[in-house]
Amino acid sequence: MLLNAKNNTRMQWLKYLAWSMLLAAFVYAGDIKPSVEVEFNMFYNRNYPQPLSFQLREAKLFLDADISERSAALIEYTMKDNLIRSQLERAYFTQHELPFNSQLTLGQFRNPFGYFDPFTVSHSTTKSTGLAPDTLMPEFKLRDLDVGLYWESQGEAVTFGLGVTNGNGINNLKDDNNFKDFVGHAVVSFGELQVGVNGYYGRKNSVNNDGSVSSYSSVEVMAAGLEAMAYVGNATIAMEALVRNYGTLHSAGSYLTMNYDLSSFLIPTLRSTTRLEVFDPDTHVPTDESVQWAQGFLYTISRGYLAKLEFVLNLEKYRRQGNEIFFELEYEL
């Protein structure tokens, strides 16, 4: 017991030391850019006890540093849920302009698996819902943040990248998984059209009946996606279809999004974002699919002020009660 307490204290000090060293590197970096973003949210859902609610959804602190002409580092610290929950979101070091026009990223970053749309208020199911078939299973999120390293080569016609991560999610800086997860992404460009594939393969420690993690057996997780993106005039259209397996659980989903810049013919700095999404969390269960349509408008009021209005409609009959309206004001310092 005493030994454990001693180890914990030592670990805490080591953690502070690591942080101090990372931050010291930022201080000595050539150009440091700190910035802050606060998101104030108003939403309406008639099923909630208070249908009209306000929340301070997120506050983000960024620290971006150009260490040299070819290397950079970033720390993103987020406070969520009325600023109660805080976490280190991203912390990574990137070396640019390596051979084959490539770059290497080390640290905690978002998985380079398919598309991720950070510009909507609501989060889409296909992209952010964790696959946790029951409470004993650890969550498996695609496009989640993870610790590892990622190499990407970016060419005029072909871009591809490979990543190796711990696979145990955000802020698990120490690997609690006996296996490594691999992420791959390749895109071919034909003028204003890009077509790509992405894949994820890993093994997670399985969970014993008492909830403890087993070191002896594992669950295989894999996902594959097909993606396409085109920019036509003022619109950017993206679509993706993906399947994923978590042990014996199979799920599938697809979505189509269109971001349209309305600046030139309606109101300057107004943008529309539309998303239609289908998600089946378990392909063996016939009644659990969801079809969701989200329509949003983003308006840049001035530098630093952004207003977002979004309607989320559940098109499945038995889910229509869950329709929501969001209004969000984003302030950037």
Next chain:
Amino acid sequence: MKLPLFIILFFGCLCAHHVLYAQDQLPEKVHTSIDKILDDHLAEIENTIIQEKEFDARTVLLVTVPLENFIEDVLFTINRPAVIYPKVICKVIRDQFRQGKSREEIERMLVTMQKQNKFEKLYAAERQK
């Protein structure tokens, strides 16, 4: 001291440092995959032109928003970093305003130039001089 408090204090100090010792010059080249940081750099370009007082501030303000939206849609959705060339972009905007182009024309032009990788080509040409 709790770690979150430590981080917030550190950010505070660095913000103060940044405000006190901010550099006036626009950077030549910036890599980023964070929308907020892209926004900061593009705002800085607009501010640089506004401070020169050659053009109407209301016309210049937010002229880079369509370019920002395009970069976010095409690159950040796939977690790919964007490379922007603030000095080159600033020069292009200034030149276009001087030629009497309208704000809408400049907005569209910036997006087209980004699509065709023209900022990078201009940057390379400048470096070769």
